[in-house]
Amino acid sequence: MTKSTDESVVLFEFGVDPVRTMTEVEDETKKRDEEARADDSAFVESVVSLTAEQAQEEDEEKVVKETAVPTQTKTPPLSKMKKAELVALCEELGVDSTGTVPALRGRLGPVLRARAE
Numbered sequence: 001m002t003k004s005t006d007e008s009v010v011l012f013e014f015g016v017d018p019v020r021t022m023t024e025v026e027d028e029t030k031k032r033d034e035e036a037r038a039d040d041s042a043f044v045e046s047v048v049s050l051t052a053e054q055a056q057e058e059d060e061e062k063v064v065k066e067t068a069v070p071t072q073t074k075t076p077p078l079s080k081m082k083k084a085e086l087v088a089l090c091e092e093l094g095v096d097s098t099g100t101v102p103a104l105r106g107r108l109g110p111v112l113r114a115r116a117e
Contacts, residue, residue: 075112076104 075081075089086104090097093115095107 078112079110 087097
């Protein structure tokens, strides 16, 4: 490496053509910066439009969910239900509602599994 204060040598050592003037280098740098800003602007616009589309889709999904009528309410597990709840469920499903809690659970289990399929 040459230890010279000559501008052309310093420029050459950094990979810049020593024949070009500093003005040319500055102009190229400005041009690259402007192109990069244009690319950034295009990217930001695409992200903003995509985000707006996603927000609109989410709003539409939310409206659909809020206006949808539930077709079936989720019943708690039979093991957590009290006898009165089991009896009411038996009557709702048309199953014999007499007997002990284990008997009611025994009748309801197959009926609920069959409905789930």
